[in-house]
Amino acid sequence: MSExxxxxDGANRLESTALTVIFAGISGTLLLLLGAxxxxxxxxxxWWTRPAFAPAVALSVLVxxxxxxxxxxLSDLRARPPSVQERAEAWDCFTGWLRPVEFLxxxxxxxxxxxxVGYFLGSLVxxxxxxxxxxxxxxxxFLWGAVFCVxxxxxxxxxxxxxxxxxxxxxxxxxxxxxxxxxxx
Amino acid sequence: xxxxxxxxxxLADPSVFLTMCIGAILGVIVGAIPGxxxxxxxxxxxxxxxxxxxxxxxxxxxxxxxxxxxGSAIPAVMINTPGSPVAVLTALEAKPFVDRGEARRAMSLAxxxxxxxxxxxxxxxxxxxxxxxxxxxxxxxxxxxxxxLAALVLVIVGHNGRRAEATAALAFxxxxxxxxxxxxxxxxxxxxxxxxxxQGVALVPMVxxxxxxxEALIQLTARGASQPAVQLKGHFFQxxxxxxxxKRALYGSSAIGILCGIMPGVGEFLAQQVSYxxxxxxxxxxxxxxxxxxEGIIVSEATNNAVPPGALIPMLALGIPGEELTAMMLAVxxxxxxxxxxxxxxxxxxxxxxxxxxxxxxxxxxxxxxLVATNAIARAALINKRFLGVLILTLSLIGTYASAYNFSDVxxxxxxxxxxxxxxxxxxxxxxxxxxxxMGPILENRFRQAVGGADGDLTIFVARPISAIMVAAMAxxxxxxxxxxxxxxxxxxxxxxxxx
Numbered sequence: 001m002s003e004x005x006x007x008x009d010g011a012n013r014l015e016s017t018a019l020t021v022i023f024a025g026i027s028g029t030l031l032l033l034l035g036a037x038x039x040x041x042x043x044x045x046x047w048w049t050r051p052a053f054a055p056a057v058a059l060s061v062l063v064x065x066x067x068x069x070x071x072x073x074l075s076d077l078r079a080r081p082p083s084v085q086e087r088a089e090a091w092d093c094f095t096g097w098l099r100p101v102e103f104l105x106x107x108x109x110x111x112x113x114x115x116x117v118g119y120f121l122g123s124l125v126x127x128x129x130x131x132x133x134x135x136x137x138x139x140x141x142f143l144w145g146a147v148f149c150v151x152x153x154x155x156x157x158x159x160x161x162x163x164x165x166x167x168x169x170x171x172x173x174x175x176x177x178x179x180x181x182x183x184x185x
Numbered sequence: 186x187x188x189x190x191x192x193x194x195x196l197a198d199p200s201v202f203l204t205m206c207i208g209a210i211l212g213v214i215v216g217a218i219p220g221x222x223x224x225x226x227x228x229x230x231x232x233x234x235x236x237x238x239x240x241x242x243x244x245x246x247x248x249x250x251x252x253x254x255x256g257s258a259i260p261a262v263m264i265n266t267p268g269s270p271v272a273v274l275t276a277l278e279a280k281p282f283v284d285r286g287e288a289r290r291a292m293s294l295a296x297x298x299x300x301x302x303x304x305x306x307x308x309x310x311x312x313x314x315x316x317x318x319x320x321x322x323x324x325x326x327x328x329x330x331x332x333x334l335a336a337l338v339l340v341i342v343g344h345n346g347r348r349a350e351a352t353a354a355l356a357f358x359x360x361x362x363x364x365x366x367x368x369x370x371x372x373x374x375x376x377x378x379x380x381x382x383x384q385g386v387a388l389v390p391m392v393x394x395x396x397x398x399x400e401a402l403i404q405l406t407a408r409g410a411s412q413p414a415v416q417l418k419g420h421f422f423q424x425x426x427x428x429x430x431x432k433r434a435l436y437g438s439s440a441i442g443i444l445c446g447i448m449p450g451v452g453e454f455l456a457q458q459v460s461y462x463x464x465x466x467x468x469x470x471x472x473x474x475x476x477x478x479x480e481g482i483i484v485s486e487a488t489n490n491a492v493p494p495g496a497l498i499p500m501l502a503l504g505i506p507g508e509e510l511t512a513m514m515l516a517v518x519x520x521x522x523x524x525x526x527x528x529x530x531x532x533x534x535x536x537x538x539x540x541x542x543x544x545x546x547x548x549x550x551x552x553x554x555x556l557v558a559t560n561a562i563a564r565a566a567l568i569n570k571r572f573l574g575v576l577i578l579t580l581s582l583i584g585t586y587a588s589a590y591n592f593s594d595v596x597x598x599x600x601x602x603x604x605x606x607x608x609x610x611x612x613x614x615x616x617x618x619x620x621x622x623x624m625g626p627i628l629e630n631r632f633r634q635a636v637g638g639a640d641g642d643l644t645i646f647v648a649r650p651i652s653a654i655m656v657a658a659m660a661x662x663x664x665x666x667x668x669x670x671x672x673x674x675x676x677x678x679x680x681x682x683x684x685x
Contacts, residue, residue, distance in 0.1 A: 011610065011612065015611075016611050019607065019611055023353065027353075027357075030360070030375070033375075037374065037375045037376075038367075038372070038373075038374045038375065039370075039373060045370070046637070046641055047641070048632065048633055048636040048637060048641060049369050049370075049637065051367040051372050051374055052374075054359070054363045054625070054629045055360055055363040055374055055375065057359075058356050058357075058359035058360040058362075058363060058621075058625070059356070059360055061355075061356035062353055062356035062357055062360060065352035065353035065356055066353050068349045068352075069349045069350060097607065099402075099406045100402040100406060100602075100603060100606045101603070103401075103402055103405050103406075103578065104402075104602065104603060107398075107578060107582070107595075107599060108596075108599065110579075110582065111582065111595050111596075115592070119583075123579060126579060127579055130405070130578070131575055134405055134571040134574070134575070136569065136571060136572060136575075141572065144572070148576060148579070149579075152579065152580070152583065156583050156587070160587075161236075162233075162583060162586070162587045164586075
């Protein structure tokens with residue numbers, strides 16, 4: 001699979017077609033749900049005021065555009081059948097979608113963690129774990145990560161005053177320290 | 186005169202001046218870091234500006250926008266890696282300069298043409314916005330609906346080689362805008378009984394997901410090492426005067442940049458391509474383009490920097506954003522109840538005048554900063570991509586959360602982040618999603634008002650002169666595009682819009 005963000009349209013054609021099939025399926029399903037998902041509001045309403053009008057137009061265009069893309073991709077596959085190598089790579093490409101999901105799982109854990117251990121500590125652990133996970137394991141990277149977390153606190157919590165919910169762990173501290181932690185960290 | 190004086194008073198406000206400097210310097214730095222860029226930074230900063238005065242917030246974001254346009258040239262020249270897609274042509278033209286040991290000359294050409302393009306575009310903004318707003322005073326709902334529709338048509342037409350995907354992305358954005366409570370009958374659309382969807386899809390989590398989280402995921406999963414930066418040699422001021430030897434390329438490309446900025450949905454990438462193709466055709470040294478022609482760098486950078494102020498013209502005068510970054514900035518207006526459009530010049534003249542002056546001064550600040558800091562910024566451009574991914578992902582959480590102090594928004598951002606990653610990895614454009622999302626409510630409301638006022642008669646759009654002209658122009662554009670597609674379908678397109 002070509003790296004996203006690099007030059008050249010190197011995406012696997014079978015993977016691209018599968019993606020378009022998914023998009024076409026979702027958009028088609030949403031269009032079929034139009035009646036159920038948009039309440040008419042008033043049976044006697046004029047056509048241009050009906051709540052379903054705007055989503056109907058948007059979804060119709062979406063379905064047509066998706067099927068046009070699909071038709072183009074299928075035509076291309078018919079004109080130039082995929083090679084054995086391209087077929088073999090297609091599965092790797094699909095599993096490649098799991099790579100960002102892994103990072104999003106860490107991200108979800110980060111969201112959960114800052115509500116329990118606080119923003120600063122949560123960020124520090126998250127940044128350190130990500131650095132470890134992506135292979136930046138020298139001491140200097142962790143140091144830079146810590147500097148970044150301090151800067152984060154300085155700019156957003158202390159500078160811009162972004163409020164965060166008080167985590168349970170701060171209850172373990174004396175009142176004065178707890179207040180400071182809630183306010184700044 | 187009083188109007189301009191009012192603007193100078195705004196600029197003299199230390200908080201405005203400070204945010205301008207911070208925004209401009211930050212913009213240059215992030216513009217120079219491949220993978221960071223204006224879209225990522227503005228999306229993360231957006232919620233932080235909601236608590237600022239409108240002019241401060243806009244100045245900060247515009248500083249990032251304009252600074253990034255300058256900064257993207259640094260890695261293009263010094264490490265032959267464009268800081269953003271719009272610096273691809275600069276990288277192409279600068280490489281032979283670097284090979285000849287004239288990196289500093291290339292850098293000077295890039296800076297000076299950026300400066301001229303940027304300043305001319307701000308002057309155009311000052312001269313054209315109010316007259317356009319005066320014309321817009323005569324606009325009714327039919328005209329506004331057609332302006333919005335024209336913008337959407339331009340978005341699709343502008344994505345040469347990816348029009349079907351751009352149409353799908355645009356329609357998806359339009360659909361997203363319809364989710365939530367529908368105002369006319371207070372009924373729900375596509376909420377599926379989920380309470381967090383009743384308010385609709387929030388702009389900030391969507392923007393951060395599509396532009397910042399997806400970028401972070403790309404950087405985190407990317408492989409490959411950075412190249413070392415070249416050392417600058419030669420006379421720095423050589424190129425500063427040299428640009429005026431190529432007046433036609435300089436002023437012509439600036440004019441194209443301004444024009445394309447004004448046209449909603451066109452954006453800097455297409456503007457640059459059009460400028461480059463035209464300059465190559467009309468230049469006496471057209472054969473040197475792509476082989477280190479000074480005009481190539483001038484055209485690329487002047488156009489690139491003329492677009493941001495140009496894109497502000499339709500936003501301030503009509504309330505129609507020109508491209509994705511001004512669409513994000515529209516949120517700052519809405520949060521502060523500043524309504525862009527013809528009434529803005531009557532209701533908030535100090536805001537508009539202040540914006541003009543800060544934009545003008547911003548170009549001076551940026552060029553002064555670049556004169557002293559180019560080598561240092563070039564080192565920042567070499568930041569490890571995976572480390573950058575970690576930074577962006579961490580920043581995106583506070584950016585999303587700070588918009589509404591709601592952790593459920595982070596979930597929305599994650600969904601859009603994954604979607605953005607998948608779409609970008611398949612070269613589907615993201616910008617049309619945002620433009621469709623922002624323009625959808627404008628189009629729907631104005632369409633309803635216009636058709637409702639005509640009792641359902643659709644000929645209202647051709648019965649009014651300005652609206653009729655727009656309908657005719659759109660029809661002509663669609664026909665010409667279709668003819669062009671039929672003619673060239675057996676040949677690959679000269680260029681493809683790849684704003685991802």
